[in-house]
Amino acid sequence: MAKDWIQYVNKEGELTEGKEIALERTECLALYELMVTCRVFEHKATVLQRQGFLGTYASGLGQEAAQVGSASVLQKNDWLFPYGRDLGAAIVAGIPIDSVFLWLMGHQERWLTPSDIHVHVVPPAVEVASQIPHAVGVAWSTKLRREPQISLCYFGDGATSKGDFHEAVNMAAVFQVPVVFFCENNQWAISTPFARQTAVESIADKASAYGLPSFRIDGNDVLAVYQTVKDVTEKMRETYQPVLIEAVTYRLDAHTTADDPRRYRTDDEVDRWRQLDPLIRAKSYLIRYHQWSESEDDALINKIRKRVDDAWQRANDKPPSRLASVFHHVFYSQTTDLKQQESEVQQDG
Amino acid sequence: MAELTMAQAINQALMQTMAQDDTVILLGEDIGRNGGVFRVTKDLFEQFGEDRVVDTPLSESAILGSAVGLAMNGLHPVAEIQFLGFICSGFHQIITQAARLRSRSLGHFTVPLVIRAPYGGGIGAPELHSDSLETFFVHSPGLKVVVPSRPFDAKGLLFSAIADPDPVIFLEPMPLYRAFREEVPSEVYFEPLGKARVVHEGMNLTVIYWGSPGAWIIPTVLSVEKATGSTIEVIDVRTLSPLDEETIIASVTKTGRVLVVHEAVRTAGVGAEIISRIMAEAFYRMEAPPMRVCGYDTPYPVAQLEREWLPNSARVERTLRMLLEY
Numbered sequence: 001m002a003k004d005w006i007q008y009v010n011k012e013g014e015l016t017e018g019k020e021i022a023l024e025r026t027e028c029l030a031l032y033e034l035m036v037t038c039r040v041f042e043h044k045a046t047v048l049q050r051q052g053f054l055g056t057y058a059s060g061l062g063q064e065a066a067q068v069g070s071a072s073v074l075q076k077n078d079w080l081f082p083y084g085r086d087l088g089a090a091i092v093a094g095i096p097i098d099s100v101f102l103w104l105m106g107h108q109e110r111w112l113t114p115s116d117i118h119v120h121v122v123p124p125a126v127e128v129a130s131q132i133p134h135a136v137g138v139a140w141s142t143k144l145r146r147e148p149q150i151s152l153c154y155f156g157d158g159a160t161s162k163g164d165f166h167e168a169v170n171m172a173a174v175f176q177v178p179v180v181f182f183c184e185n186n187q188w189a190i191s192t193p194f195a196r197q198t199a200v201e202s203i204a205d206k207a208s209a210y211g212l213p214s215f216r217i218d219g220n221d222v223l224a225v226y227q228t229v230k231d232v233t234e235k236m237r238e239t240y241q242p243v244l245i246e247a248v249t250y251r252l253d254a255h256t257t258a259d260d261p262r263r264y265r266t267d268d269e270v271d272r273w274r275q276l277d278p279l280i281r282a283k284s285y286l287i288r289y290h291q292w293s294e295s296e297d298d299a300l301i302n303k304i305r306k307r308v309d310d311a312w313q314r315a316n317d318k319p320p321s322r323l324a325s326v327f328h329h330v331f332y333s334q335t336t337d338l339k340q341q342e343s344e345v346q347q348d349g
Numbered sequence: 350m351a352e353l354t355m356a357q358a359i360n361q362a363l364m365q366t367m368a369q370d371d372t373v374i375l376l377g378e379d380i381g382r383n384g385g386v387f388r389v390t391k392d393l394f395e396q397f398g399e400d401r402v403v404d405t406p407l408s409e410s411a412i413l414g415s416a417v418g419l420a421m422n423g424l425h426p427v428a429e430i431q432f433l434g435f436i437c438s439g440f441h442q443i444i445t446q447a448a449r450l451r452s453r454s455l456g457h458f459t460v461p462l463v464i465r466a467p468y469g470g471g472i473g474a475p476e477l478h479s480d481s482l483e484t485f486f487v488h489s490p491g492l493k494v495v496v497p498s499r500p501f502d503a504k505g506l507l508f509s510a511i512a513d514p515d516p517v518i519f520l521e522p523m524p525l526y527r528a529f530r531e532e533v534p535s536e537v538y539f540e541p542l543g544k545a546r547v548v549h550e551g552m553n554l555t556v557i558y559w560g561s562p563g564a565w566i567i568p569t570v571l572s573v574e575k576a577t578g579s580t581i582e583v584i585d586v587r588t589l590s591p592l593d594e595e596t597i598i599a600s601v602t603k604t605g606r607v608l609v610v611h612e613a614v615r616t617a618g619v620g621a622e623i624i625s626r627i628m629a630e631a632f633y634r635m636e637a638p639p640m641r642v643c644g645y646d647t648p649y650p651v652a653q654l655e656r657e658w659l660p661n662s663a664r665v666e667r668t669l670r671m672l673l674e675y
Contacts, residue, residue, distance in 0.1 A: 079422075113457040122421075123453050127445045133411050134446070137418020137426075144374070144400060144424070151418075164442075167411035174406055329456045330490055332514035335543065335591040 003204040003216035003246075008223040011276050013284025021223055025290040031072060031222050032282045033300060035064040038088030039279055040304045041097060042253070044312060045087075045104060049257045053316070054104040060085045062220075062252030065278030066184045068092055069225025070152060070247070073233055074119045079138050079151040081131040082124045085184070085251075086154050093119040097311035108321035129155055129164035132181070136168045139177035139242070148237040150178040152229075158189025160206065161197045172242040173210040180232060181212075181244040184219060186251035191264035203246040212244050219247030220278040223285070250276070352530040356389050358500035359465075359521065362507040363390065363427065365537055367397050370425065373511060376403040376412055377429030377465075386431055387467055387526055409439035413464065417447050420462040425511055433468035433520065434477035440485070447516040448491030462516045463507075469522040469561045469612050470644075470659050473652040479523075480649050481560070481613035486518045487590045487622070493517045493542055494589040498563025500531050502587060505540030513542060522560040529564070545593035547600065551580035554606040554672055557597060557623060559586045562610045562660055569662040573669045581669065589619050597623060598630045605636035606672045610660045615643035637675035642668050 008019045015021065021028075042061045049057045060067060067089035074080060080093045087100050094117045103110040103123075111123045120138075125131035135153035142149040159165050160183060172179050183203045187194045200206060207214030215232070217224050225247055232243045250273035254261045261270075286292030327334065327342040334342070353361065367373045375390060381404040384391035394402040405412050409430060416426040430436045436443070447460045470479035486494045495510055495517055497503035503521070510517040549567060551574070558566055563585060570581045582600050586593065601607050607627055609620035624639040642660045650658045 109455070111453070112455055122458060123450075127441060130414070130441060130446055133414020133442065134418040134421065136411065137415035137420070138422045139418070140415060141419045141422040141424050163438075164410050164414060167406075167408040168414060171406055171408060171411040171415060329452045331451070331493075332459070336594070337591060 003202050003214060005216055005218065006224050006228055007218040007221050008227060009221050009281060009285050011281055013281055013288050015289075021227070023223070023226075028223070028286060028290060031068055031226060032286060033304070034068040034072065034092050035222060035279055035282055036300060037091060037304050037308070038064040038068060040301065040308050041088060041091065041100070044308050045101075046253070046257065048312065049104075054101070055106050056256045056258045057104055058084045058256045059253035060088050062250045062273065062277065063184050063186055064088055065222035065282065066219040066225055066247040066249045067154075069222040070180070070182055070229045072226060073229045074152060076118055077120065077149050079120045079122070079135065079149065081122050081135045081151065081153040083128070083131065083154050083156060083159070084124045084126055085156065086124060089154060090121050090124065093121045095121050097308055098315040101312055101315035102318065105315065107315070107318060108325045109318065129159040129162035131155070132159070132164050132168035133171070135179045136172045136177060139172065139179040140175060143177050143240050150180060150233050150236050152180045152182060154182050154184060156189060157183060157185040157187065157194050157197050157203060158192065159183075160203055169207075169210050169212065169242075169244065173212050176240050177242060178236045178240045179242045180229065180236070181242065182229070183244070183246045184249055185246050186249050188251050188255070188265065190255040190259065191261075193265075204244060207244040212242055214244040214246065216246045216248065219249030220276050220281060222278060222282050249278070252277070350532040350534055353500050353533040354527045354530050355497065355500045355503045355521070356387060356526040358504040358533045359389050359507055360391055360393070361533070362504045363393060364396065366508060366511050367393065367401060369537070371401075372423065373425045373427060374401045374403065374419065375427050375429065376405050376416060378405060378407055378412070378431050380404060380429050385429065387523070389521070389526070390429070409435055410442055413439040413442035414446065416462050416464070417442060417450065417460055420460045421450070421458050425461050427463045427465060427511060430464060430466040432474070432478045433466040433482055434480045436464075436466060436482065443486070443492065443516070443518070444489045448489045451515065452491060459514055460516045461514050463510045463519050464516070465519045465521060467523045467526070468520045469524060470649060470655050471524045471561060473655070474523075476649070479655065481611070481644065483520060483589055484613055484618055487619055491515065492590060494520070495542060495587065496520045496522065496559040496589060497587065498522060498525060498558075498560055498585050500533050502540055502546070502585075504533055505538050506542065506587065508537055509539045509542050512539065517542070520560065522563070524561050525564055540587075543588045543591040543593055545584050545586045545588070545596040547582060547596065548585050549581070549583040551582035551604065553579040553604055554581045554608065554669065555597075555600040555604045556581060556583045556608050556610060556665075556669070557586060558583070558610040559589060561612055565662050566610065566665065569665050570669070573666055573673075577670065577673055579673050592623070592626070594626055594630070598627065601627050602631045602634045605634050606675070607639045608642065608665070608668055608672060609639070610642045610665060612644050612659055614646050615641055616646050618643055637672050640668055640672060
């Protein structure tokens with residue numbers, strides 16, 4: 001009983017029958033530019049990892065429409081809970097690209113959040129599903145204060161097999177707190193296929209067990225993602241009702257730079273999904289309906305490459321981390337033990 | 350000043366904190382209408398309503414994880430885990446999340462959260478209701494761990510725990526909830542975290558404990574003092590993390606002998622940490638090897654065996670005499 005499928009633009013870049021898009025050319029271009037930013041960032045990060053500058057890196061390649069379409073909807077003081085593959089979404093929500101590079105470099109100043117950031121972006125969850133109850137707690141606090149902010153919580157298909165997903169979704173439904181549970185179903189959890197995570201056809205079907213509304217959307221169609229999340233959150237700001245969204249997408253790259261996906265999936269499968277690449281689709285749509293040209297596209301890509309290269313340069317120019325810094329930010333005030341250990345390090349250094 | 354049990358003192362601290370500060374909210378299983386299985390949150394639901402005294406689904410990980418979220422956005426949640434043994438169902442939310450968020454966000458996000466849990470043995474409870482798991486939390490940087498052993502401390506330490514900007518594990522020894530009453534000031538007062546208390550002064554031996562042994566340790570020590578003519582200093586650690594090394598070292602430097610008493614199993618218990626610090630700082634002052642009286646290194650036993658299994662007056666008295674004669 002898989003849910004109906006929401007799609008606005010098909011893989012050829014044509015409007016799906018019966019759908020209308022309210023976005024102007026500039027708004028569509030803004031979404032596309034963000035997707036290109038994520039894509040260029042992914043490529044740059046992968047290259048830098050191969051060159052030994054970054055640690056093991058989990059690429060979000062292929063998930064740009066799901067991330068950009070959803071994160072773009074967030075408004076001032078909303079909350080974003082990314083998982084490890086959502087670095088693109090974090091960039092969309094205002095984490096500087098150099099800060100994300102620092103995170104991947106294992107630099108002590110990783111994920112330094114600008115004080116004037118528009119959206120609260122929590123550092124990416126590493127323990128799968130651990131962020132989902134946090135999103136519920138934050139949403140609960142905004143509801144208690146009668147504030148209109150919502151929490152957008154990302155996770156993958158693997159996370160839906162974990163207790164934290166079930167406990168958190170259940171609690172959000174019981175208390176009716178404003179969270180968008182946004183599953184990027186990218187079909188793979190390292191080597192484990194979707195069919196090994198669950199016996200249901202669709203993650204969206206799980207919502208009925210908790211009494212939540214849910215939507216199943218084409219996660220490679222940025223306009224479907226954007227429009228669905230926009231509609232859902234507009235309503236949620238008044239009703240506080242949580243919602244589960246399944247964005248069906250695909251992890252085009254390996255699990256991480258340390259993984260070899262040829263051990264567990266076929267090139268044919270990957271090629272089939274490459275035909276559904278969200279960037280190709282968005283570009284085709286722009287060409288078809290908004291007179292976008294190849295030369296404009298090249299210029300955009302070059303502009304963004306420069307931006308990402310500059311961000312890398314700033315990150316790489318940072319002085320290396322110092323061991324003494326680990327003793328800060330453990331507690332609000334340093335304990336006697338930590339003071340003593342820091343001074344040991346200072347003396348040794 | 351009224352004479353209160355520890356359960357009443359904790360209840361009063363919650364009542365007064367919540368009246369003063371509307372960012373404090375309680376969440377847990379059966380804490381609202383039922384007032385908690387030990388009635389520690391009695392009357393709070395009626396006083397503050399269902400938005401601030403929240404009966405949650407039976408869901409430890411969601412209780413702890415959503416409390417992290419509440420705290421991240423400026424509230425001061427006090428989460429109750431019904432028995433400490435059940436905390437394992439949400440353990441990761443404390444160890445991998447609450448404890449680390451300040452550090453991994455470089456102080457941008459913080460977790461001013463108190464997690465209260467009844468703990469310890471001796472009340473004939475079913476399996477997993479009596480375990481002393483404090484070491485897990487002490488071993489996790491970013492957490493503070495507090496264990497009161499008398500009503501006065503319970504109230505003053507709980508105010509400090511709720512006011513603390515970091516996550517605090519607040520362990521309430523079940524056998525002490527109603528074991529005795531003492532005078533507790535009716536006003537708000539703060540007992541500092543990270544400070545041990547010398548509860549009895551002496552010159553020849555130092556006994557260090559926390560939690561339930563507080564109910565019987567002084568009479569045991571007095572009887573050994575009387576029988577041997579020695580004097581024994583007794584320290585209630587009160588906060589296991591951060592540890593008040595200064596008070597401990599000062600006492601052992603003076604006495605040269607030490608016994609650590611805890612209910613948790615012996616191996617890698619907090620007693621080992623305390624003794625290691627003593628050996629590093631007071632090595633040349635020691636007159637006898639440091640000793641421990643603890644739970645044995647077994648799963649917590651059935652109710653019929655728990656009194657023999659737990660540290661008790663007879664085991665402590667034997668060890669005190671051995672140390673004094675050494």
